[in-house]
Amino acid sequence: MGDRCTMVISGSQLMSYISDFTNICWFMEPEFEEAVRRLHCVVGNAVVDDRYIVVGTGSTQLYQAALYALTSPGGPEPVSVVSAAPYYSSYPDETDYLCSRLYKWAGDAYEFDKNGTGPYIEVVNSPNNPDGTLREAVVKNRGDEGKLIHDLAYYWPQYTPIIRPADHDIMNFTFSKSTGHAGSRIGWAVVKDKEIARRMSKFIEMSTLGVSKDSQQRAAKVMGVLCDGYQNCKSANKSDDLFFEHTRQIMAERWERLRQIVERNQVFCLPKYPKQYCLFSGELIEPYPGFAWLEAKEGEEIDSQKVLRGSIKVQGRTGRRFGVAEKYVRISLLSNEEVFKEFLERLSTIKSMSSNGH
Amino acid sequence: MGDRCTMVISGSQLMSYISDFTNICWFMEPEFEEAVRRLHCVVGNAVVDDRYIVVGTGSTQLYQAALYALTSPGGPEPVSVVSAAPYYSSYPDETDYLCSRLYKWAGDAYEFDKNGTGPYIEVVNSPNNPDGTLREAVVKNRGDEGKLIHDLAYYWPQYTPIIRPADHDIMNFTFSKSTGHAGSRIGWAVVKDKEIARRMSKFIEMSTLGVSKDSQQRAAKVMGVLCDGYQNCKSANKSDDLFFEHTRQIMAERWERLRQIVERNQVFCLPKYPKQYCLFSGELIEPYPGFAWLEAKEGEEIDSQKVLRGSIKVQGRTGRRFGVAEKYVRISLLSNEEVFKEFLERLSTIKSMSSNGH
Structure with a gap:
């Protein structure tokens, strides 16, 4: 602004x-x-x-x-x-x-x-x-x-x-x-x-x-x-002044790119979030969380944080820190665009968890 | 500045x-x-x-x-x-x-x-x-x-x-x-x-x-x-740029006015501070603390905070809070000039602790 x-x-x-x-x-x-x-x-x-x-x-x-x-x-x-x-x-x-x-x-x-x-x-x-x-x-x-x-x-x-x-x-x-x-x-x-x-x-x-x-x-x-x-918008319809519409758009684009890669390489799953009616926007909309909560598909014993660090040099935080299994790992999606793009590029190179980084 | x-x-x-x-x-x-x-x-x-x-x-x-x-x-x-x-x-x-x-x-x-x-x-x-x-x-x-x-x-x-x-x-x-x-x-x-x-x-x-x-x-x-x-001062001798000299001067004036009143009305004593050599100024100088630590002269049982509040409506902090007797009271000397002047004026009206505020 x-x-x-x-x-x-x-x-x-x-x-x-x-x-x-x-x-x-x-x-x-x-x-x-x-x-x-x-x-x-x-x-x-x-x-x-x-x-x-x-x-x-x-x-x-x-x-x-x-x-x-x-x-x-x-x-x-x-x-x-x-x-x-x-x-x-x-x-x-x-x-x-x-x-x-x-x-x-x-x-x-x-x-x-x-x-x-x-x-x-x-x-x-x-x-x-x-x-x-x-x-x-x-x-x-x-x-x-x-x-x-x-x-x-x-x-x-x-x-x-x-x-x-x-x-x-x-x-x-x-x-x-x-x-x-x-x-x-x-x-x-x-x-x-x-x-x-x-x-x-x-x-x-x-x-x-x-x-x-x-x-x-x-x-x-x-x-x-x-x-x-928001007050100016109502009077003058200047939608570039709308902070949450702007930031939501960025989050939506990031989630779309992330989900594409995660679905393509079949190594992790991401949570599915139901659309819900949003009182703020007046629409049915999807959540776009600030973190990707990745779960390794291949087995209970996978240490996802370790594999990500070892194989693609991405630093996440292990599920253990959140009180659950280490097949989970949390990755921030709130980095700047350059870092986020680099993260996606590296993530897309992962083919399998058990053959990576061990 | x-x-x-x-x-x-x-x-x-x-x-x-x-x-x-x-x-x-x-x-x-x-x-x-x-x-x-x-x-x-x-x-x-x-x-x-x-x-x-x-x-x-x-x-x-x-x-x-x-x-x-x-x-x-x-x-x-x-x-x-x-x-x-x-x-x-x-x-x-x-x-x-x-x-x-x-x-x-x-x-x-x-x-x-x-x-x-x-x-x-x-x-x-x-x-x-x-x-x-x-x-x-x-x-x-x-x-x-x-x-x-x-x-x-x-x-x-x-x-x-x-x-x-x-x-x-x-x-x-x-x-x-x-x-x-x-x-x-x-x-x-x-x-x-x-x-x-x-x-x-x-x-x-x-x-x-x-x-x-x-x-x-x-x-x-x-x-x-x-x-x-301080760097400009050395090159151009602009002493109005000198923060500590300016603020020390204010503290010195406040202490002089305070000591005059305290000595005149003989109700409190203030600590005496020895002059010491100051490496910063290169002179023998006196301390000018940020607080007046007042001790009632008249007796061990005086609650100085209570008397000050009751008789001249000045809020100090009792010695008890500092682990000593309530004949002591701490008053801030770091208020603005108007408040400080008002404090001195009120303090000068106190003639005796035991006859005030009881």
Whole structure:
């Protein structure tokens, strides 16, 4: 969108710790909060009216803020944290690296549903990283003991049909996946309960004493330009201003090229995603996830990550990291065009997994 | 410095998680590292040659990164974390909020030196927040069981004589206190040991998956302009370009006005700081700390915070929060001129602590 997103900050701006002491999240720039609410209204992917917004240093920090907000030091034992396998590979480390007595990683939510007991938190990642599926909580009979965190990082129209405005207790989003600005480390939570929002803000205060105001302002600017595009479009029919149509088109083309090669060489399968009605576009559309979740066809024992690295020098992430078998491997589809093209060219040279790289 | 510090970021810049995969701290912008090294060379307040730099989301995050780097999950019990009272009031909370099994807050380092046992980490805050003193480690006979973190947030020429280039294992600094840009949440550690730098970087990866690149670039720009001032000065004698001389002058004036009032009304005492030779200015100079550490003269039981709030509506932080008696109170001297002037005017109306606010 050219220079419309260009950000200018003078030397004396944004110097204080404080953005607004009347807000529970006192380190959040009012312009950022306003932009987040406007963006969700334009996209229709989350209910924001009568909800609290909490800004974080990426959704990574907000995940940990939510764990802190949902537990308390008085508890008899660490609360179990679970997510349905294949689950996002960073959840285990982000939960356990500080050896907290408040919570501990307890693995696959399906297993916990069968055999687990006691208080727990289920993380629902939808669309799911790594496999792109739209998900709901899997642990049944939650009662008072179960709490939910919804990680909706990829619930944006370039990746998935927007099937309804999400409306959950804690919903985490990130600038990184909405517009691609990972380097700014900006995320936000949409939170129903005031006390939970307060505790998440308290966590961020103790963890980093706030969130970069430079990046909050930049995110507000970029989101504002994005939303302006949709408002201008309605008045002037300038469809090149439409961010999600543009990015969705790129994702659709990448998936088409990827599926052709995967079907031709018969070494992997990819998940099939049902078309669903998208409230944002008003059409039946197909999901185009940010990752290819490849499954080796040839046998249970194939280490797909190892074979890809050995045979075509492509770095994926093994299924083991996501709590499933190593015949699965996750490949990012969000690289630049040159890297993506190179990936497809190398992938097309693979003829068989068992004869490669061993 | 007018618009020389103005930062411009286009919509498509700084989007990646990654800054430099060949650096241990792979999310650190090379321009930021270069600016940090240059700044320390200009000021002479820390040894940076053959040291690793780790960027953090403020020194708050780097303090926690250092605790993580200096402990390990295999340990039999939490490592004791201590600092000499009066200690920075956020250390206890930042150490204990996640109830880690790796480390726990154990209070005053003088007490630990007398009665403590087992592995420990001493945080040396110099100049010290709240009382402005230059400090060294106080726990003796460290042996293999003791580790040090040096929090040098205020070790800059506007606050203190630079008595030597600091040369410790882990030294934390912050953009917030060096130039006043607290809102950017940028800090850095200067680290001797490669493995410690690696573990601190790993902590930041798990905590926030990196540090805002917008703010890193802005910090690099501001530090660069500051350093340019000193280089231009040498060639053209433009002393209005000299950041530390300008800010030191403001601090000196504030302290002079503050001491006059405190001496006149005889209700509080302020610490006396010895003049020391400053390597940066080449003169014998007095410290001008960022906080007034006020002690009520009239009796041990006075709650100075309460009296100040009740009688003149000034919000300080009680000595209790710093591990000492409530006759002490800390007041920030880093507000804007209007607020500072108002503070002095109110302070000058106090005649006696025991007759006020009760």
